[in-house]
Amino acid sequence: MIDFIRGTVVHWETEYIVLDVHDIGYRVFTPSPYFFQRSDEPVTVYTHHHVREDAIHLFGFATREEQRLFRKLLDVSGIGPRVALGILAGGRPETIVAAIQQENLGFLTKLPGIGKKTAQRMVLDLKDKLGSIGLPVETGLFAPIEEAAQDGTSAWSEAREALSALGYTPAELDRAWQGLKDTVTAGESVDSLMKRALQWLFKG
Incomplete structure (x- = not known):
């Protein structure tokens, strides 16, 4: 059982991140890939090691x-x-x-x-x-x-800041919010909003 991995984030996608641990790249599927920003500083990812007959996967979490x-x-x-x-x-x-x-x-x-x-x-x-x-x-x-539920506008504020750090312009993010705001629910996570915004931006 692999309980956690500590390394640097060298790549991420919408469903996973890649951690460099002593020159080995581990693909870790996570609900919050955008929480783990690419950085030279090592991060700790708490993991669940899932084994089945046809696949071995690592699922990772920030907490x-x-x-x-x-x-x-x-x-x-x-x-x-x-x-x-x-x-x-x-x-x-x-x-x-x-x-x-x-x-x-x-x-x-x-x-x-x-x-x-x-x-x-x-x-x-x-x-x-x-x-x-x-x-x-x-x-x-x-x-x-x-x-307990987070207000959708508050969640979007955090998601917008993170998307801006990825290089999206204010105009692009404003259009994404216009396309998403009617479907945002209380309690929706920042990461969920980011994924949906990215899907919207890719389509646009």
């Missing part, structure tokens, strides 16, 4: 919290690594956990790859098994989903 939630999601029937990765790309861990705790099927079914039956299984299988994942340290209590 232990994401790593733990990913592994819990894999315990739900019908959720494999790709779907679990999409769930984490679609919302922040504390928002996802709060939705499960509150049996908020409306929010869960908006996550990528999640239908009503899978959302119900998530609640049934995980509601009492998430421990402290997503809990505020100070209180040990879940915030209501409305409070």
Whole structure:
């Protein structure tokens, strides 16, 4: 089991990053590739080493919290690594956990790859098994989903700043926001917005 990798980010795509670890490049699939900016400074990526008959994959996360939630999601029937990765790309861990705790099927079914039956299984299988994942340290209590969810405009502000650092102009980003703003939901992650904005920009 590979629990974490420490190295420099030398390449990234919409679904993965490549880490240079002592002159070996590791492809790591992650819900937040744009969190790991290319840099000469080493970064730590918490990983899940997934082995099956026809493939060996590394899934990576910026925090232990994401790593733990990913592994819990894999315990739900019908959720494999790709779907679990999409769930984490679609919302922040504390928002996802709060939705499960509150049996908020409306929010869960908006996550990528999640239908009503899978959302119900998530609640049934995980509601009492998430421990402290997503809990505020100070209180040990879940915030209501409305409070835990990040406002779409706020998320876009962070996504816009990151996209600007990638070289996109203000005019291009304004057009992307006009095309996306009506579909942004509370709780959508910055990375999810970035992916959708990039898809929109590529089409444009």
